Amino acid sequence: MLFNxxxxxxxxxxxxxxxxxxxxxQRLTMAAKSWLLFASLFFYSWWNVRYLPLILGSILFNYxxxxxxxxxxxxxxxxxxKRAIFVTGVIANILLLxxxxxxxxxxxxxxxxxxxxxxxxxxVLPLGISFFxxxxxxxxxxxxxxLVEERNLLNYALFxxxxxxxxxxxxxxxxxxxxxxxxxxxxxxxxxxxxxxxxLFFLGLFKKVVVADTFSQWxxxxxDTTQPLTLVPAWLAALSYTFQLYFDFSGxxxxxxxxxxxxxxxxxxxxxxxxxxxxxxxxxxxWHITLxxxxxxxxxxxxxxxxxxxxxxxxxxxxxxxxxxxxxxxxAGWTFIIWGGMHGLGLVVNHAWKKRKLxxxxxxGWLITFNFVNLSFVxxxxxxxxxxxxxxxxxAGMNGVMLHRSLATSKLLAKMGITxxxxxxxxxxxxxxxxxxxxxxxxxxxxxxxLEIVSRVRPAWSWFALLLIxxxxxxxxxxxxxxxxxxxx
Amino acid sequence: MTTLETLExxxxxxxxxxxxxxxxxxxxxxxxxxxSLTHMNLVVALELKFKVKFALGEMQKLKNVGEMLDLINKxxx
Numbered sequence: 001m002l003f004n005x006x007x008x009x010x011x012x013x014x015x016x017x018x019x020x021x022x023x024x025x026q027r028l029t030m031a032a033k034s035w036l037l038f039a040s041l042f043f044y045s046w047w048n049v050r051y052l053p054l055i056l057g058s059i060l061f062n063y064x065x066x067x068x069x070x071x072x073x074x075x076x077x078x079x080x081x082k083r084a085i086f087v088t089g090v091i092a093n094i095l096l097l098x099x100x101x102x103x104x105x106x107x108x109x110x111x112x113x114x115x116x117x118x119x120x121x122x123x124v125l126p127l128g129i130s131f132f133x134x135x136x137x138x139x140x141x142x143x144x145x146x147l148v149e150e151r152n153l154l155n156y157a158l159f160x161x162x163x164x165x166x167x168x169x170x171x172x173x174x175x176x177x178x179x180x181x182x183x184x185x186x187x188x189x190x191x192x193x194x195x196x197x198x199x200l201f202f203l204g205l206f207k208k209v210v211v212a213d214t215f216s217q218w219x220x221x222x223x224d225t226t227q228p229l230t231l232v233p234a235w236l237a238a239l240s241y242t243f244q245l246y247f248d249f250s251g252x253x254x255x256x257x258x259x260x261x262x263x264x265x266x267x268x269x270x271x272x273x274x275x276x277x278x279x280x281x282x283x284x285x286x287w288h289i290t291l292x293x294x295x296x297x298x299x300x301x302x303x304x305x306x307x308x309x310x311x312x313x314x315x316x317x318x319x320x321x322x323x324x325x326x327x328x329x330x331x332a333g334w335t336f337i338i339w340g341g342m343h344g345l346g347l348v349v350n351h352a353w354k355k356r357k358l359x360x361x362x363x364x365g366w367l368i369t370f371n372f373v374n375l376s377f378v379x380x381x382x383x384x385x386x387x388x389x390x391x392x393x394x395x396a397g398m399n400g401v402m403l404h405r406s407l408a409t410s411k412l413l414a415k416m417g418i419t420x421x422x423x424x425x426x427x428x429x430x431x432x433x434x435x436x437x438x439x440x441x442x443x444x445x446x447x448x449x450x451l452e453i454v455s456r457v458r459p460a461w462s463w464f465a466l467l468l469i470x471x472x473x474x475x476x477x478x479x480x481x482x483x484x485x486x487x488x489x
Numbered sequence: 490m491t492t493l494e495t496l497e498x499x500x501x502x503x504x505x506x507x508x509x510x511x512x513x514x515x516x517x518x519x520x521x522x523x524x525s526l527t528h529m530n531l532v533v534a535l536e537l538k539f540k541v542k543f544a545l546g547e548m549q550k551l552k553n554v555g556e557m558l559d560l561i562n563k564x565x566x
Contacts, residue, residue, distance in 0.1 A: 145544030297545050301529045310534050
């Protein structure tokens with residue numbers, strides 16, 4: 001089920017909330033939690049019930065392994081060592097992800113390298129598998145290292161499946177979540193949380209269906225067309241995607257956090273105005289924050305440890321490797337590996353720059369960072385390497401420059417080799433395209449983000465009116481179904 | 490028993506700043522180079538120096554020098 005669907009907003013969410021709080025009011029904590037788990041699994045199965053056994057199996061498997069690790073008694077060695085249990089658990093998770101996500105990539109790569117003709121398996125990626133796999137690997141690591149004290153299957157299953165975050169994050173940590181579900185017993189409906197949660201939810205919905213879905217038409221037309229793009233439409237398509245991705249993914253994260261608040265559960269913040277960043281280090285402190293934390297803790301640090309004695313150059317190597325893996329985690333393709341590599345490289349340069357204490361004026365830093373991120377998202381969005389290179393070619397002006405018909409009278413422009421005509425036809429654009437792209441810049445750079453806005457909300461009529469307008473506008477624009485971009489990862 | 494004085498050289502090396510002096514209350518806000526990444530470098534450097542091992546999941550939560558010191562002493566005990 002999508003957050004941006006009528007069945008979710010008008011039926012699923014209100015019904016889940018209502019039953020949940022009725023049960024809590026009756027002090028039936030167990031029943032309330034079970035209801036939330038049931039609702040989450042229902043939410044998951046709505047898309048395809050065939051994958052319900054998969055997620056349940058994954059939860060039971062990891063919970064069992066986690067339990068074995070947490071209770072392993074070092075003084076009474078068993079036939080199987082603790083390390084062996086841990087390694088088996090982690091490998092099983094990685095294999096599951098490989099099977100569903102990377103099999104075809106491996107087969108295609110093998111075919112390309114060896115000249116074989118193995119058929120592709122065309123496995124449908126189960127929703128959320130990338131997310132519930134890595135949160136559970138973190139759980140196993142913590143259990144292995146003695147950090148898992150609380151053992152409760154219901155709390156654990158809720159931590160993994162709680163429907164606001166299940167499909168695309170924020171990436172949760174069991175230590176932050178399980179105690180919250182443990183403490184639920186006395187929680188009754190909190191009007192303030194409900195109000196603020198609704199506010200954040202509808203701001204997120206607005207970002208998704210009004211803003212992101214508008215940019216998406218030009219981005220899709222530009223990236224999916226086979227005809228060569230001239231300079232201006234190529235840039236507009238790339239920028240459209242960069243804005244679409246931000247408003248889509250941060251809108252989704254806002255909705256997730258907002259829904260969490262309605263249930264009195266606090267989810268971590270995932271975005272903090274990333275396009276204000278003046279450097280790559282800064283960017284990753286603001287973009288997909290929960291992923292940055294996860295990668296730093298469970299990827300970067302083990303790599304660094306494996307390198308032995310710490311030197312600056314080794315830490316740079318570890319950063320690059322961690323970002324490369326993070327890129328591949330996003331998707332099974334060379335484009336994602338290149339995307340990860342670019343960001344790894346960007347971080348390495350930024351750290352080296354900082355280490356030498358070289359100067360970087362804020363405006364120049366922003367210009368470099370934003371453009372670098374924009375270029376990297378060309379690889380992130382393009383369906384293939386060829387596709388990405390074609391887009392970059394257009395942005396470099398290899399397919400010439402075409403401007404609007406009305407400028408055809410200018411002899412100077414014509415002398416420069418510029419042609420005139422339906423300049424934005426290739427991306428199905430109109431004047432609205434460049435106006436919206438231009439307007440997006442001051443919004444992402446100077447405006448307060450949704451969380452900052454919600455932190456100022458007061459129980460006043462003016463705010464309530466804003467809520468109604470945002471909600472009404474979003475619901476009107478919701479007629480078309482569009483998935484969130486991060487569902488494909 | 491590990492003390493602030495024994496931590497100081499490690500901090501100075503990781504953050505490449507010879508002027509660092511530590512108090513128990515020192516946090517990332519007091520040292521310019523101390524960010525989430527160099528934090529991890531610091532913790533791994535402490536591991537190597539004191540031959541202790543931190544759990545990955547507890548590293549990020551160490552907010553100030555005092556907490557680090559206490560955890561190291563707990564692990565050495």
